[in-house]
Amino acid sequence: MKTEVLDAGELTRFDEEVDVLVVGLGAAGAAAALGAVEAGATTLVAERAGGGGGTSAMSGGVIYLGGGTALQKACGFEDSPEEMLKYLQASIGAGRDDRKLELYCDGTVEHFDWLVAQGIPYKSTFYYGQSGEPPTDDGLVWSGSENVHPFRDLAKPAPRGHVAAVPGAAGHKVMSSLCTAVEASPARTVFNASCTALYRERDGAITGARLEVFGEPRTVRARGGIVIATGGFVLNDEMLDAYRPEARKCSMRVAADGDDGSGIRLGMEAGAGTRHLDKVSVSLPVTQPWDLKAGLLVNAQGQRFINEDAYYGRLGDYALLRQDGRCWLIVDDGFFVQPEYGFEVVAVGETPAELGRELGLAEGALESTIELFNHHARRGEDPLFGKREPYLRPLETPPFAAIDCTTEHARYAVFTLGGLATDVDGRVLDPEGRVLAGLYAAGRSTSGLAVGGYSSGLSLGDGTFFGRRAGRTAATRARR
Amino acid sequence: MKTEVLDAGELTRFDEEVDVLVVGLGAAGAAAALGAVEAGATTLVAERAGGGGGTSAMSGGVIYLGGGTALQKACGFEDSPEEMLKYLQASIGAGRDDRKLELYCDGTVEHFDWLVAQGIPYKSTFYYGQSGEPPTDDGLVWSGSENVHPFRDLAKPAPRGHVAAVPGAAGHKVMSSLCTAVEASPARTVFNASCTALYRERDGAITGARLEVFGEPRTVRARGGIVIATGGFVLNDEMLDAYRPEARKCSMRVAADGDDGSGIRLGMEAGAGTRHLDKVSVSLPVTQPWDLKAGLLVNAQGQRFINEDAYYGRLGDYALLRQDGRCWLIVDDGFFVQPEYGFEVVAVGETPAELGRELGLAEGALESTIELFNHHARRGEDPLFGKREPYLRPLETPPFAAIDCTTEHARYAVFTLGGLATDVDGRVLDPEGRVLAGLYAAGRSTSGLAVGGYSSGLSLGDGTFFGRRAGRTAATRARR
Numbered sequence: 001m002k003t004e005v006l007d008a009g010e011l012t013r014f015d016e017e018v019d020v021l022v023v024g025l026g027a028a029g030a031a032a033a034l035g036a037v038e039a040g041a042t043t044l045v046a047e048r049a050g051g052g053g054g055t056s057a058m059s060g061g062v063i064y065l066g067g068g069t070a071l072q073k074a075c076g077f078e079d080s081p082e083e084m085l086k087y088l089q090a091s092i093g094a095g096r097d098d099r100k101l102e103l104y105c106d107g108t109v110e111h112f113d114w115l116v117a118q119g120i121p122y123k124s125t126f127y128y129g130q131s132g133e134p135p136t137d138d139g140l141v142w143s144g145s146e147n148v149h150p151f152r153d154l155a156k157p158a159p160r161g162h163v164a165a166v167p168g169a170a171g172h173k174v175m176s177s178l179c180t181a182v183e184a185s186p187a188r189t190v191f192n193a194s195c196t197a198l199y200r201e202r203d204g205a206i207t208g209a210r211l212e213v214f215g216e217p218r219t220v221r222a223r224g225g226i227v228i229a230t231g232g233f234v235l236n237d238e239m240l241d242a243y244r245p246e247a248r249k250c251s252m253r254v255a256a257d258g259d260d261g262s263g264i265r266l267g268m269e270a271g272a273g274t275r276h277l278d279k280v281s282v283s284l285p286v287t288q289p290w291d292l293k294a295g296l297l298v299n300a301q302g303q304r305f306i307n308e309d310a311y312y313g314r315l316g317d318y319a320l321l322r323q324d325g326r327c328w329l330i331v332d333d334g335f336f337v338q339p340e341y342g343f344e345v346v347a348v349g350e351t352p353a354e355l356g357r358e359l360g361l362a363e364g365a366l367e368s369t370i371e372l373f374n375h376h377a378r379r380g381e382d383p384l385f386g387k388r389e390p391y392l393r394p395l396e397t398p399p400f401a402a403i404d405c406t407t408e409h410a411r412y413a414v415f416t417l418g419g420l421a422t423d424v425d426g427r428v429l430d431p432e433g434r435v436l437a438g439l440y441a442a443g444r445s446t447s448g449l450a451v452g453g454y455s456s457g458l459s460l461g462d463g464t465f466f467g468r469r470a471g472r473t474a475a476t477r478a479r480r
Numbered sequence: 481m482k483t484e485v486l487d488a489g490e491l492t493r494f495d496e497e498v499d500v501l502v503v504g505l506g507a508a509g510a511a512a513a514l515g516a517v518e519a520g521a522t523t524l525v526a527e528r529a530g531g532g533g534g535t536s537a538m539s540g541g542v543i544y545l546g547g548g549t550a551l552q553k554a555c556g557f558e559d560s561p562e563e564m565l566k567y568l569q570a571s572i573g574a575g576r577d578d579r580k581l582e583l584y585c586d587g588t589v590e591h592f593d594w595l596v597a598q599g600i601p602y603k604s605t606f607y608y609g610q611s612g613e614p615p616t617d618d619g620l621v622w623s624g625s626e627n628v629h630p631f632r633d634l635a636k637p638a639p640r641g642h643v644a645a646v647p648g649a650a651g652h653k654v655m656s657s658l659c660t661a662v663e664a665s666p667a668r669t670v671f672n673a674s675c676t677a678l679y680r681e682r683d684g685a686i687t688g689a690r691l692e693v694f695g696e697p698r699t700v701r702a703r704g705g706i707v708i709a710t711g712g713f714v715l716n717d718e719m720l721d722a723y724r725p726e727a728r729k730c731s732m733r734v735a736a737d738g739d740d741g742s743g744i745r746l747g748m749e750a751g752a753g754t755r756h757l758d759k760v761s762v763s764l765p766v767t768q769p770w771d772l773k774a775g776l777l778v779n780a781q782g783q784r785f786i787n788e789d790a791y792y793g794r795l796g797d798y799a800l801l802r803q804d805g806r807c808w809l810i811v812d813d814g815f816f817v818q819p820e821y822g823f824e825v826v827a828v829g830e831t832p833a834e835l836g837r838e839l840g841l842a843e844g845a846l847e848s849t850i851e852l853f854n855h856h857a858r859r860g861e862d863p864l865f866g867k868r869e870p871y872l873r874p875l876e877t878p879p880f881a882a883i884d885c886t887t888e889h890a891r892y893a894v895f896t897l898g899g900l901a902t903d904v905d906g907r908v909l910d911p912e913g914r915v916l917a918g919l920y921a922a923g924r925s926t927s928g929l930a931v932g933g934y935s936s937g938l939s940l941g942d943g944t945f946f947g948r949r950a951g952r953t954a955a956t957r958a959r960r
Contacts, residue, residue, distance in 0.1 A: 002912065007682065094725035202487065238913075242755050242901075245574035268911040269751065275722050278758035301864045303783050322802045362863035368852050372844050383842035384781045421722075431748040432482065433718075 003266040008199035008207050014221035018044045019478035020471060021209055021222040022187075022229055023195045023263060026054025026256075028443025028463030028470075029229035030178035032426075033187040034118065035471025041224060041478050043187040043471070046211050048194045048230075048258055052179035053172070055231050055256040055415070055444070056460060060133040061170025062143050063464070064457030066160035067105055069112040074124035075140045079158035081105040086155035087146055091314075091453040095276060099424050100449055104465055111465050112162065118181040120174055123165040129290045130340070131312055131456065137165045144455025145311040149386025161457050174460065193218075195263070198226065198270050198439075206270055206438035224478025225438040227426065227470050229463070232416035232444035233261025234280075243277040243418070249325050250282060250412035259415070263445040267420045270439060273431035275447030276418035281454035282316035283413040286329050286405055288340035293391040295329040296373055297405065302356060302365030304373065307385040313454040316412055325407030328359060330366070334397035341411050346404035355400045370395050417454070419446040426470020440474050442467035483746040488679035488687050494701035498524045499958035500951060501689055501702040502667075502709055503675040503743060506534025506736075508923025508943030508950075509709035510658035512906075513667040514598065515951030521704060521958050523667040523951070526691050528674045528710075528738055532659040533652070535711050535736040535895070535924070536940060540613040541650025542623050543944070544937030546640035547585055549592040554604035555620045559638035561585040566635035567626050571794075571933040575756060579904050580929055584945055591945050592642065599657040603645040609770045610820070611792055611936065617645045624935025625791040629866025641937050654940065673698075675743070678706065678750050678919075686750055686918035704958025705918040707906065707950050709943070712896035712924035713741025714760075723757040723898070729805050730762060730892035739895070743925040747900045750919060753911035755927030756898035761934035762796035763893040766809050766885055768820040773871040775809040776853060777885065782836060782845030784853065787865040793934040796892055805887030808839060810846070814877035821891050826884035835880045850875050897934070899926040906950020920954050922947035 019041035022032045029045060030052065036043040047054075066072060067081035085105040089096060104111075116122065127138035134141050143161025145151050164173035182189060190213060197210035199219070208221040233239045234253045239261045241248070253259075268274060287293045293309040297319070306318045308329070319327050328346070349355030356366035374394035376382055382392055404410055420441045421429040428439040442448075443463030450458040499521035502512045509525060510532065516523040527534075546552060547561035565585040569576060584591075596602065607618035614621050623641025625631050644653035662669060670693060677690035679699070688701040713719045714733045719741045721728070733739075748754060767773045773789040777799070786798045788809070799807050808826070829835030836846035854874035856862055862872055884890055900921045901909040908919040922928075923943030930938040 095721065241575060243758075265911050268753065271749065271751070273748070274754075276758075278723075278756075301784075304781075362856070364852050364855060365864060368848050372848050375844060376842070384845060431745050 003262055003269065004197045005269045006197050006199050008201045011199060011219060014208050014219045017221040017223065018042045019222070019224045020227065020474045021046065021220050022227045022471065024054060024229035024231060024258070025052035025179065025182070025189065026229060026231055026443060026463065027056035027175065027178060027460050028467035030182050031464040031467030032227040032229055032442055032471035033182050034185060035468035036475045037185045037187050039472045039475035041475030044220060045182065045187055045189045046193040046195055047189065047191050050191050052182065052189070053175040053256070055254065055259055056463070057172045057175035058256055059169070059171035059254065059460065060456060061164050061174045062141070062161040062457035062460065063115065064143060064160050064455055064461040065108045065112045065162045066158055067108045069109050069162065071112065071122050071124055071139050071162055072158060075126040077158045079160070081108065083156040083158065084108065084160065087151055088449070090151055090154045091145060091455060092450055093453050095451045100466070103424050104449055104461070107465065115464065119177040121165040122162060126159065130288055133169050134163060135168060137167050139163055139165060143457050145314050148309045148388060149307050195266065198266060200270060204271065204437065206436065225440050225474035227474055228263040228267055228420065228441040228445050229443045229467060230263030230445050231259045232419065233259060233264055234415045235259045236261040244280050246320055247280050247414045249320065249407040250414035251407070252411055252413040254413050254415040264419050267428055267439065267441060271430050271436055272428045272439065273421035274419060275421045276451040279417040279451045280414050281313055281417055281450065282320045283312045284316035284319050284405060285312045285341050285411060285413070286339055286343050286403060287312060287315065289337055291335050291337050292329065292331065292339060294335045294393045295331040296369065296395065297327055297329050298366065298369060299323045300326045302361040302369050304369055304385060307382065307387040309387050309391045311455060313456065319405060320407065320412060325412065327405045328402040329405055330355070330395065330400065330402055332395040332397045332400050335393060336401060339403060343403050343405070343410055345401045347402040348399050350398045352400055355402060359402055416444065417447065417451055419444060422446045424469065425473040426466055427473060440470040442470040483742055483749065484677045485749045486677050486679050488681045491679060491699060494688050494699045497701040497703065498522045499702065499704045500707065500954045501526065501700050502707045502951065503689070504534065504709035504711060504738070505532035505659065505662070505669065506709065506711055506923060506943065507536035507655065507658060507940050508947035510662050511944040511947030512707040512709055512922055512951035513662050514665060515948035516955045517665045517667050519952045519955035521955030524700060525662065525667055525669045526673040526675055527669065527671050530671050532662070532669070533655040533736070535734065535739055536943070537652045537655035538736055539649070539651035539734065539940065540936060541644050541654045542621070542641040542937035542940065543595065543654070544623060544640050544935055544941040545588045545592045545642045546638055547588045549589050549642065551592065551602050551604055551619050551642055552638060555606040557638045559640070561588065563636040563638065564588065564640065567631055568929070570631055570634045571625060571935060572930055573933050575931045580946070583904050584929055584941070587945065595944065598661040600654055601645040602642060606639065610768055613649050614643060615648060617647050619643055619645060623937050625794050628789045628868060629787050675746065678746060680750060684751065684917065686916065705920050705954035707954055708743040708747055708900065708919070708921040708925050709923050709947060710743030710925050711739045712899065713739060713744055714895045715739045716741040724760050726800055727760050727894045729800065729887040730894035731887070732891055732893040734893050734895040744899050747908055747919065747921060750916065751910050752908045752916055752919065753901040754899060755901045756931040759897040759931045760894050761793055761897055761930065762800045763792045764796035764799050764885060765792045765821050765891060765893070766819055766823050766883060767792060767795070769817055771815050771817050772809065772811065772819060774815045774873045775811040776849065776875065777807055777809050778846065778849060779803045780806045782841040782849050784849060784865060787862065787867040789867050789871045791935060793936065799885060800887065800892060805892065807885045808882040809885055810835070810875065810880065810882055812875040812877045812880050815873060816881065819883060823883050823885070823890055825881045827882040828879050830878045832880055835882060839882055896924065897927065897931055899924060902926045904949065905953040906946055907953060920950040922950040
């Protein structure tokens with residue numbers, strides 16, 4: 001979709017006028033609309049598809065919340081904003097936005113209550129053994145690497161994946177609840193409506209947009225501003241080539257149709273800066289069920305490269321970006337179970353040497369890796385990578401097998417994390433960090449909480465939390 | 481330096497008028513000015529510093545050229561544009577711009593002759609044993625990974641580092657020659673002149689700039705266009721934080737004062753797209769002299785992670801970006817020599833086990849790595865990483881030692897590779913890939929030939945080759 005920025009001075013009148021225009025009705029857009037109407041703004045939401053939901057509706061529906069939410073307490077887990085912050089800072093690492101993280105951790109307990117108030121149902125039960133998308137309707141899961149090396153020593157672990165009460169992927173439940181809340185609110189929605197242009201005043205301020213509703217142009221003046229909430233760009237091959245070409249090797253792009261970066265590009269054309277367009281979340285869900293964490297993930301040299309009990313988002317990062325997507329999970333007959341997501345055994349051997357030969361690894365390499373791991377595992381240790389019990393079992397029960405984790409054959413699930421530069425109130429910033437008046441953004445069309453070291457639920461958490469703030473800020477500006 | 485984009489309509493007249501304004505007098509700016517005057521344009525070059533040279537003058541002065549240049553032939557090496565292209569495509573990898581690479585490889589023989597015609601002196605002798613900056617005044621060196629695994633099997637290797645005839649770092653010779661050529665040309669130069677604003681017409685075209693010459697503003701209309709040639713942004717901490725935070729760990733930023741990204745940001749403000757702002761060249765020159773390539777570069781797990789005979793630009797990439805800058809070069813007394821650039825021995829042991837303990841590595845890890853390497857090296861093989869003779873010597877002569885290659889203590893030399901999006905003629909492109917009329921760019925303020933997998937000399941090669949083209953294109957536009 002081609003988009004443009006037009007001179008507002010050349011327009012004699014807008015077809016309609018509102019306080020806040022929200023573009024996109026995924027999690028971020030819904031939260032922005034709700035935030036705007038809570039602040040008293042007349043609000044219009046334009047969604048390109050025939051209905052609300054976006055990529056959020058297709059997601060696992062996990063929301064990363066903590067600090068001692070009602071749900072965490074009901075499940076018997078202690079948590080605090082401080083420990084949550086420490087974990088997120090350590091796992092996300094360099095390039096993170098500490099101001100956003102601090103605000104998020106401080107506001108997360110209230111934010112959970114707000115989500116419940118919007119109608120998202122949660123069951124106060126905890127599920128152990130599968131990250132992200134429990135097969136049950138349990139409400140709380142581990143959705144990151146909180147309780148594994150090195151994070152367990154850096155912050156007190158607590159599970160923070162809050163999952164709507166529906167078995168399996170719960171994104172549709174989250175979004176049907178939020179869309180219902182938007183419908184019940186004074187906000188108006190218009191579907192099949194693409195935003196194809198922004199109108200800019202001579203001072204640079206954005207004052208309106210052109211929608212194409214079923215192909216018919218319609219101009220909207222937004223007194224407070226326009227909130228871009230159009231999602232990421234993982235479906236845009238050109239943008240991936242430009243910013244993170246490795247992502248194209250991934251077999252699964254986590255996205256609804258809209259994730260073509262149109263909102264990000266429209267913002268850039270209007271003069272916005274961007275952050276972290278090269279950053280992606282890559283999941284390699286090979287250790288599902290969790291018994292498979294006892295396996296050894298080895299690279300093309302037969303070396304381990306990560307503690308296999310780490311969250312699958314971390315496994316994917318390391319496998320794709322540090323090992324070029326060439327690795328295998330080595331298992332033995334003592335703990336092998338069928339992987340959940342269709343990963344395949346690609347080689348079998350009666351000995352590590354035979355398995356190594358089958359895989360085409362250098363002679364002695366896999367043997368040496370297994371021998372060293374077993375030596376330490378027998379003492380209940382993994383001094384190389386810090387994997388923990390109960391996944392520290394010497395591999396010694398033949399046959400040995402290799403589960404294919406190469407990008408050619410395995411499920412690598414990717415989506416983009418970078419986007420428009422925004423401040424903590426959702427204001428879009430130019431490349432010099434100055435506010436671009438009238439333009440706001442939230443969700444995966446921005447660079448938000450996670451710019452690496454992904455834990456599941458951070459996108460829905462980020463989008464809803466900062467979406468609310470963006471809607472509120474735009475509403476306030478309408479009353480200047 | 482704060483910059484802005486202003487409305488050309490608000491200016492009644494420009495102080496002066498030229499065909500082409502070049503901003504920055506490093507290698508790219510000099511070539512752009514020479515390209516513009518060759519095409520008959522009245523040309524003004526504005527340089528922020530008190531004289532020309534920029535980062536190019538502080539560089540090693542290697543220019544990556546090949547395909548059978550006069551210098552390669554004089555030294556007895558065969559090469560072809562096809563083999564050069566194959567090597568560059570493989571080493572640069574994903575995200576590369578094949579159209580730029582193809583043009584460059586096709587034009588490289590002529591480009592060398594042009595550089596010689598500008599007055600850069602070359603001695604027709606080959607130097608073996610030190611990459612990048614030979615201590616002698618020899619003219620040709622290996623300045624990449626052409627003759628090591630895996631590239632030697634992908635393209636016929638040839639040395640392509642062309643070094644001006646002066647002992648040691650030769651960048652000042654390259655730049656004094658090019659600056660002399662610019663002085664001798666009809667182009668005018670103005671020093672202590674910062675470009676602080678661009679003027680934009682209502683249709684988006686860039687038609688002029690504001691310089692501040694010794695602090696005094698002076699507006700210049702450029703009929704053909706403005707060529708941004710202001711270098712990269714490795715000195716801009718905020719931009720590094722935003723695009724490649726790991727770079728800040730490097731002890732040495734390869735830059736003259738000007739590399740603060742001002743030109744890139746000015747272009748972005750004017751509506752330019754960018755490419756690969758996250759990409760950097762990282763050098764770890766620990767294997768100088770080359771005898772040290774017999775060492776084993778091991779990570780925090782005591783594992784090897786690369787063929788140590790690879791070019792130091794490749795070592796740095798892998799060490800910083802894949803091993804978090806935590807590694808050591810393990811040597812034995814059989815081949816140890818003092819490293820050239822002040823790398824320090826940080827631990828010594830009579831056995832691999834003792835050395836591993838000294839380094840705090842997991843018990844058995846270093847022993848296992850050395851044992852596996854030695855086992856294969858005795859047969860003249862390195863099936864894990866493909867290191868080659870003469871660097872395949874079993875480590876068995878005590879004492880063993882570790883040379884510190886952690887970012888805290890070693891020399892990591894970094895500069896940025898990403899920048900403004902340009903086409904092959906130097907036209908700046910917007911985020912949608914459309915030409916931004918009147919704006920051109922070259923050199924490290926653009927995303928050019930190398931967007932990863934750096935070989936020395938690609939920046940000077942890229943900047944001079946595409947600088948010439950940008951100057952020529954802008955000159956042609958002046959005659960519309």
